[in-house]
Amino acid sequence: MKKLAIGLLLAGSMTSAxxxxxxxxxxxxxxxxxxxxxSIEKKVVGPAWKDVAARYKDEDGIRDKLIAKVKKGGKGNWxxxxxxxxxxxxxxxxxxxxxxKLVDFVLAL
Ligand code: HEC
Numbered sequence: 001m002k003k004l005a006i007g008l009l010l011a012g013s014m015t016s017a018x019x020x021x022x023x024x025x026x027x028x029x030x031x032x033x034x035x036x037x038x039s040i041e042k043k044v045v046g047p048a049w050k051d052v053a054a055r056y057k058d059e060d061g062i063r064d065k066l067i068a069k070v071k072k073g074g075k076g077n078w079x080x081x082x083x084x085x086x087x088x089x090x091x092x093x094x095x096x097x098x099x100x101k102l103v104d105f106v107l108a109l
Pocket of ligand 1: 029032033034035036037038045046047052066069070074075076077078079082084085086087088090094102103106
């Protein structure tokens with residue numbers, strides 16, 4: 001039931017990414033604890049993931065940079081949004097493989 005609700009939510013809010021992948025990505029984000037501070041549409045503690053995707057859409061090598069950021073944490077890219085709160089490190093709490101999937105998910109928004 002929960003999965004269905006998420007799927008429907010995404011179907012309404014997303015246009016480009018395929019639904020199956022998106023629902024999976026969101027589920028992974030939830031399991032990994034990301035949604036405590038992020039949502040797709042709105043700033044929570046961290047920036048809205050749609051804003052992250054929009055900011056970097058033309059930037060070369062951004063996938064690797066964001067993977068490194070999620071692994072090691074960091075701050076300074078969204079100070080105007082977060083007032084300087086840092087992004088916590090997620091490696092090895094979240095497997096590298098899943099961090100890559102999460103970054104792909106965010107960049108596809
Ligand atoms: C405790 C709160 C918190 C949690 C939990 C969290 N984030 Fe963040 N995240 C932040 C903050 C704050 C920033 C902004 C950092 C900055 O200003 O550079 C951020 C930034 C980001 C960015 C953009 C990085 C950049 O350099 O522009 C991505 C991508 C991201 N988070 C992904 C994730 C993923 C994936 C997870 C789960 C594995 C996660 N976050 C969990 C707080 C959080």
